[in-house]
Structures are given as C-alpha cells and as structure tokens.
Amino acid sequence: xxxxxxxxxEWVRLDGDVATVGISTYAAEQLGDVVxxxxxxxxxxxxxxxxxxxxxxxxxxxxxxxxxxxxxVDANAEIKGENWQIINDAPQxxxxxxxxxxxxxxxxxxxxxxxxxxxxxKGL
Amino acid sequence: MTTETxxxxxxLQQAEPLIFxxxxxxxxxxxxxxxxxxxxxxxxxxxxxxxxxxPGLSEPETMRHFVRLSQKNYAIDLGLxxxxxxxxxxxxxxxxxxxxxxxFADLHPLQPISTVQGxxxxxxxxxxxxxxxxxxxxxxxxxxAGAHGEFCGMLAIKAALEARGEATTRRRVLVPSSAxxxxxxxxxxxxxxxxxxxxxxxxxVHLDDVKAKxxxxxxxxxxxxxxxxxxxxxxIKNIADAVHEAGGYFYCDGANYNAIVGKVRPGxxxxxxxxxxxxxxxxxxxxxGGPGAGPTVLSAALAPFAPVPHIVKKPTSRELREHxxxxxxxxxxxxxxxxxxxxxxxxxxxMSHGSDGLRQVSEDAVLNANYLLARLKPHFNAPFGxxxxxxxVLLDDSSIKPKGVETIDMAKALLDEGYHPFTTYFxxxxxxxxxxxxxETEPKRELDRFADVMIALAERVNAGEVExxxxxxxxxxxxxxxxxxxxxxxxxxxxxxxNSAAKQAAE
Numbered sequence: 001x002x003x004x005x006x007x008x009x010e011w012v013r014l015d016g017d018v019a020t021v022g023i024s025t026y027a028a029e030q031l032g033d034v035v036x037x038x039x040x041x042x043x044x045x046x047x048x049x050x051x052x053x054x055x056x057x058x059x060x061x062x063x064x065x066x067x068x069x070x071x072x073v074d075a076n077a078e079i080k081g082e083n084w085q086i087i088n089d090a091p092q093x094x095x096x097x098x099x100x101x102x103x104x105x106x107x108x109x110x111x112x113x114x115x116x117x118x119x120x121x122k123g124l
Numbered sequence: 125m126t127t128e129t130x131x132x133x134x135x136l137q138q139a140e141p142l143i144f145x146x147x148x149x150x151x152x153x154x155x156x157x158x159x160x161x162x163x164x165x166x167x168x169x170x171x172x173x174x175x176x177x178x179p180g181l182s183e184p185e186t187m188r189h190f191v192r193l194s195q196k197n198y199a200i201d202l203g204l205x206x207x208x209x210x211x212x213x214x215x216x217x218x219x220x221x222x223x224x225x226x227x228f229a230d231l232h233p234l235q236p237i238s239t240v241q242g243x244x245x246x247x248x249x250x251x252x253x254x255x256x257x258x259x260x261x262x263x264x265x266x267x268x269a270g271a272h273g274e275f276c277g278m279l280a281i282k283a284a285l286e287a288r289g290e291a292t293t294r295r296r297v298l299v300p301s302s303a304x305x306x307x308x309x310x311x312x313x314x315x316x317x318x319x320x321x322x323x324x325x326x327x328x329v330h331l332d333d334v335k336a337k338x339x340x341x342x343x344x345x346x347x348x349x350x351x352x353x354x355x356x357x358x359x360i361k362n363i364a365d366a367v368h369e370a371g372g373y374f375y376c377d378g379a380n381y382n383a384i385v386g387k388v389r390p391g392x393x394x395x396x397x398x399x400x401x402x403x404x405x406x407x408x409x410x411x412x413g414g415p416g417a418g419p420t421v422l423s424a425a426l427a428p429f430a431p432v433p434h435i436v437k438k439p440t441s442r443e444l445r446e447h448x449x450x451x452x453x454x455x456x457x458x459x460x461x462x463x464x465x466x467x468x469x470x471x472x473x474x475m476s477h478g479s480d481g482l483r484q485v486s487e488d489a490v491l492n493a494n495y496l497l498a499r500l501k502p503h504f505n506a507p508f509g510x511x512x513x514x515x516x517v518l519l520d521d522s523s524i525k526p527k528g529v530e531t532i533d534m535a536k537a538l539l540d541e542g543y544h545p546f547t548t549y550f551x552x553x554x555x556x557x558x559x560x561x562x563x564e565t566e567p568k569r570e571l572d573r574f575a576d577v578m579i580a581l582a583e584r585v586n587a588g589e590v591e592x593x594x595x596x597x598x599x600x601x602x603x604x605x606x607x608x609x610x611x612x613x614x615x616x617x618x619x620x621x622x623n624s625a626a627k628q629a630a631e
Contacts, residue, residue, distance in 0.1 A: 059549045
C-alpha cells in the first residue's frame with residue numbers, strides 16, 4: 001500500500017476506499033511529547049483541508065486537517081483512551097488517527113508520495 | 125555543585141512545603157474563648173462531624189510561609205524580565221503613589237456620581253490620551269485585559285455588521301498564523317469562523333495572501349503590528365484598504381504597541397479597533413503584580429457601538445451613561461467601569477513622561493532590542509536578523525539543535541543564571557523560537573550582562589556540554605520538571621491521602 005503525504009504533515013494510506021490517516025513521523029518529532037489529542041466522531045464528514053482533529057504537546061497545539069475528503073468510519077481507540085504516547089512511538093503505525101471512507105480517489109493521487117515528502121521536509 | 129543540606133534549605137534560600145503539609149490540626153493564629161454551653165448547641169444538628177482539614181498555623185508561621193513563597197517569585201523589580209511579547213517594564217513608584225491617593229483608592233463604584241467627579245475626569249483624561257496617541261475617535265475603557273479588549277473589539281464589529289444587516293453573511297475572520305493565540309480564540313468566542321493566513325518565509329503578512337482570502341463573507345482581519353516576529357508590517361495600510369474595500373473591518377492586536385507609541389497612529393493605518401494593554405505599554409503592573417486593563421480604541425465606523433458605560437460631559441460635570449437603551453452600544457463588558465487603579469497608574473505614567481517622553485520610550489525599547497540583536501546574532505540564528513527588529517529579538521534553536529541543545533534547555537540554563545527565561549516556542553511560525561523583549565527599562569550594562577550570559581551559554585553549546593544543559597536548572601528551588609507527565613496526568617488539587625506527612629500531622 002502506498003502512503004501519501006500533505007504539506008501539513010498528515011499521512012494517508014489507502015486500502016480500497018478506506019483511507020487511514022495520521023500525522024507524519026516528522027510532525028510527531030516536531031511536536032515532542034503529545035499530551036492531548038481530540039479525534040472526530042465516527043460518522044462525521046470532512047472536506048479536504050477542513051479542521052479534523054487537534055493534537056497538543058507541551059510545546060504547542062496544532063490542528064490536523066483532513067488530507068482527503070471523506071466520512072469517519074473509525075477513530076483510534078488507543079488515542080481515545082488517552083494513550084498519547086502511541087502517537088510519539090508509532091505516528092505512522094499504531095498511532096493513526098482515523099479511518100476515512102473516501103469520496104474522491106483523485107485527491108489521494110494528487111498528494112505527495114514518500115520521496116516527494118522527504119524532499120519537502122528536507123527543504124523546511 | 126550543590127551540597128545537600130539536612131534542612132533542605134540552601135544558604136539563606138528557604139525550602140518551603142505546601143501550607144497543607146506544614147499546617148497541623150491543633151495550630152491556630154487566634155485563640156477564641158470556648159463557646160458557652162458546648163460547641164454546636166445552637167446549630168440544630170448541623171454541627172461539624174469531622175475535622176475541617178484546614179492547615180492550622182500560628183501567625184508567625186503563616187507570615188513566614190507567604191514571605192518565603194514571595195521570595196521564590198521572580199519580578200521586574202529583581203532583574204531583567206526578557207519575556208517576549210509581554211512588555212515586562214519597570215512600574216514607576218510614582219504610579220503607585222497616585223493610585224493610593226484616597227480620592228481614587230477609596231471610592232466605591234456605587235457612590236453618588238457627584239462625589240466621584242475627579243475619578244471621572246481622570247478616566248476622561250486617560251481616554252483623551254489614548255485617542256490622541258492612536259488617532260482614533262472613541263475608546264472603551266472597561267475591558268479588563270488584552271483578550272477582553274479583543275473580545276470588545278470583535279463584539280463591536282459584530283454589532284456594526286448587524287446594523288448593516290450582514291451579521292449572518294459575514295462570518296469569516298482572517299488571522300495570520302503568526303498571531304497571538306488569543307486572536308483566533310477571540311474570533312471563535314465571538315461566534316465567527318477563523319480562516320488562517322499561512323506564514324511566509326519573511327515573517328510578514330502579504331497583501332496578495334490577504335486579497336486571495338477576501339470575499340463577501342469576510343467580517344474582519346486580525347493583525348498584530350508590530351507582529352510577533354518583532355517586525356513592522358510594511359503593507360499594513362494597503363491590507364487595511366483592501367479589507368475595507370471588501371466590506372470587512374480591521375482589528376489590530378495592540379500587544380506590541382510599546383514599539384510604536386508616538387511614532388505611528390494606528391488610526392492612520394486604517395485600524396477599526398485595537399486594544400491597548402495598559403499593563404504592558406503604560407507600565408501598570410502585571411505578571412502576578414496586579415490586574416490587567418485592555419481599553420479598546422474604536423474607529424468612526426465602530427464608535428457608535430462602544431459598550432457602556434460612556435462618560436458624558438455636561439457643562440459643569442461628568443456623568444456615566446450606564447444603560448445601552450437609546451444608544452447603539454452592544455452592551456457592557458463588565459460590572460461597573462473597568463480597572464480604576466490601572467487607569468490612575470497609566471495616566472500618571474503618561475503625564476509624567478509627556479508626549480515627547482512616550483515617544484522616547486518606544487525609541488529606547490526598539491534601540492535596546494536592536495542592541496541585543498546585534499550582540500546575539502553572531503552566536504544564535506536570528507530568523508529575520510538581516511533587518512533591524514522592532515521591540516523584540518527573535519532567535520531560534522536551529523544553530524544549536526544539531527549540537528544537542530534545544531530552546532527549552534537554553535531557557536532552563538537561564539534559570540540557573542538568575543534570569544526569567546525568554547518566551548519559548550512562540551511565535552509558532554518559527555521552530556524553536558526564543559523571543560526576547562528587553563523593553564526600554566534596561567540600561568546598557570544590564571543588556572550587556574544578559575548578552576554575556578547568553579553568549580557564554582552559546583559557547584558551552586559549542587564546547588559540547590550537552591549534559592550541562594539537560595541537567596539544568598541545578599540551582600533553582602526545583603530541578604527540571606516533567607512537563608509531559610504534568611500535562612498528561614495533572615494533579616490539580618492537593619489531597620490529604622496523597623501525603624503521609626500531612627496525615628501524620630493530622631493524627
């Protein structure tokens with residue numbers, strides 16, 4: 001499965017028409033220890049780029065934007081159970097935020113791939 | 125190196141536990157005669173059944189507790205307080221003297237208006253100074269802090285939109301990503317939706333970026349000027365014109381007004397509303413030293429909606445218009461009229477400096493910041509350091525982070541050097557920001573002392589003394605606190621069962 005990235009440091013992995021979304025390893029490192037996160041409710045719908053979640057560290061609080069339009073079909077129970085550390089330990093694995101049922105695959109295809117994102121981060 | 129002592133005290137620095145931990149059930153500062161006929165006789169069965177668990181302390185114990193705590197406080201009266209975006213300047217004692225005149229200090233807000241004419245004249249005079257300095261035709265004195273002033277301005281904008289019949293269509297407020305966090309929070313609290321203008325590499329807000337966001341649904345833009353990167357926004361007038369042309373209003377965050385007093389009149393820049401932090405720019409105390417005050421100046425377009433009370437001048441007296449009926453006032457911000465004590469201090473500051481003195485204040489504040497920038501630039505990365513700054517110096521940790529030391533480590537090391545740290549990790553648009561605002565208060569020798577300390581710390585980074593930084597602070601009353609654990613599992617209330625020493629004392 002390919003992973004794609006946004007300029008705002010969300011990642012998306014597509015499995016059929018369900019996209020798993022989280023924040024990138026780079027984003028998690030920049031944030032430092034996460035102390036709070038707020039995930040959307042299952043059933044909520046977001047347009048691409050809309051405020052979808054909030055993540056907060058000792059340093060800062062950031063909005064997490066929907067990298068792709070869709071409806072929330074699952075939210076990470078570990079995070080909902082206040083296991084914030086999982087976001088630092090495995091931001092691109094078990095620390096995923098939500099799963100979205102997507103409406104438009106073209107949005108996914110237009111996002112940065114691994115190499116393009118690595119280049120983008122290098123330039124920051 | 126610190127030596128562990130038996131008492132926990134270090135030199136004459138006293139270790140001080142919580143009052144609940146030192147207090148004991150039998151101690152008391154006051155001896156009252158035992159009530160006749162038993163303790164709870166007249167309470168009809170409502171007498172106390174268990175111990176109240178208040179700490180019992182004698183008067184000298186109580187005195188010492190609070191004096192010891194006060195000695196742990198860092199204050200502008202102790203030394204340089206470089207907290208960026210906070211304008212921690214000296215509070216002249218002349219202000220305190222004026223605030224304690226009994227004609228101002230001992231008033232009650234409900235006493236007859238004829239007996240408080242002097243106080244009303246003082247408020248009117250302060251309003252006159254604020255309007256003159258900002259070039260604005262109206263001011264609401266009542267907001268009690270910066271964010272409260274922002275709220276006042278945004279409510280005035282909302283009322284103006286309602287009067288235009290556009291309250292339901294104009295819902296979007298533009299806020300640059302470099303803004304103080306209170307700006308988007310205020311817009312949201314006032315019922316608007318927030319639309320962020322992304323940052324550019326030069327730290328400034330660009331006309332093109334604003335224009336791209338403008339539309340018939342935009343209510344206002346909120347911009348801080350000088351901005352949180354310590355830079356004056358050069359396109360501010362054109363941005364204001366574009367926003368007005370699109371039918372929106374321009375809220376200016378006045379938190380950094382200290383840099384431009386007497387130099388720039390916000391009214392000339394097209395500002396519709398701006399709060400003024402009296403506790404920053406006009407030296408009324410803050411940072412634990414007293415309440416804030418955030419009077420909000422308003423343009424001609426917003427003036428009719430200014431909240432009550434209004435000071436109304438009569439031929440021989442002044443009155444307060446306390447009710448909004450018959451006016452377009454959007455309501456009121458608080459009970460009564462605001463922070464009288466701060467009005468007295470701020471006006472004293474203004475009158476003792478005079479208009480030329482106030483201009484010199486902002487010139488000296490900017491000069492001091494640029495002197496620090498010039499001294500520190502060779503040792504730290506200064507993101508926009510190729511140009512002069514306004515009143516604050518923005519550094520980041522990009523040059524020291526590869527060597528293992530981050531902004532937070534620098535801040536902790538400053539504690540050991542006896543300084544309150546600078547503002548850390550703000551503005552958010554700069555990674556690892558260190559924001560330093562010396563204000564005009566500091567003489568050159570103090571600036572040099574601080575710069576010497578910062579440079580010595582930079583040299584320690586270069587020498588690879590990473591552990592020195594990770595261990596800091598070593599000399600402060602508390603060592604490094606676990607920010608993460610404190611945020612993840614906060615203890616917000618002292619509980620007796622959590623502390624065995626207190627339990628023993630109670631027994």
